[in-house]
């Protein structure tokens with residue numbers, strides 16, 4: 319298996335301390351994130367929800383080192399991103415963070431196994447063929463290694479993207495609407511796969527979603543409104559139920 323095992327005692331893979339992000343200046347300034355403090359524990363899944371414009375993408379980009387906060391501190395796998403140069407941040411991102419996007423973002427000219435190997439190549443490592451094959455087997459696609467994305471269904475493409483995210487043994491996988499482009503059946507498969515990787519291999523997942531059913535696969539749901547954490551649901555004897563998540567979302571949306 320290609321992902322890290324669950325640590326003996328849970329630590330936080332990602333920490334945000336008083337993180338703010340203001341776009342623009344003066345009259346045009348928009349506070350997308352307003353002093354958010356959050357931690358994402360290793361070996362757990364968190365869903366981030368909230369009305370349109372509440373700051374979900376900004377949170378994801380700041381937590382993943384794709385954007386620099388205007389205030390506060392982001393720590394990924396024990397490293398404070400603030401003092402890092404662009405090059406060092408890119409290196410840390412490649413080593414410690416996996417990404418899964420709504421639109422899969424696979425390279426169309428490459429086969430499934432070449433796509434999965436790509437992060438290791440970008441990090442300057444020679445991808446071990448066994449590890450690439452093991453990652454594809456883990457997502458149920460051992461027999462599709464030589465297929466190109468156009469020869470795979472949407473759900474299969476997203477599973478290749480998940481194998482690609484796992485190949486570097488990341489401390490955390492950020493997923494931005496991972497089921498947004500999938501039908502119900504494929505969505506369930508992808509969400510079930512992420513859940514299994516969390517439970518059996520201690521993967522840490524932070525997933526932005528608009529879908530209460532997808533959020534119900536997480537251990538915890540964080541609700542944003544106006545750039546702040548407005549509400550939170552955690553598993554108490556089981557994952558949060560989709561109906562309760564939908565109710566909380568409706569409450570937030572009516573308050574906006």
Ligand SMILES: Nc1ncnc2c1ncn2[C@@H]1O[C@H](COP(=O)(O)OP(=O)(O)OP(=O)(O)O)[C@@H](O)[C@H]1O
Nearest residue numbers: 341342348350368369370371372373374375376377
């Ligand atoms: N590059 C930017 N320049 C100016 N304002 C921005 C920029 N990016 C985001 N914003 C603003 O920051 C706020 C938060 O945006 P963000 O995209 O994080 O929200 P979101 O919750 O992900 O929204 P959605 O669900 O619609 O994708 C919004 O008011 C948005 O208009």
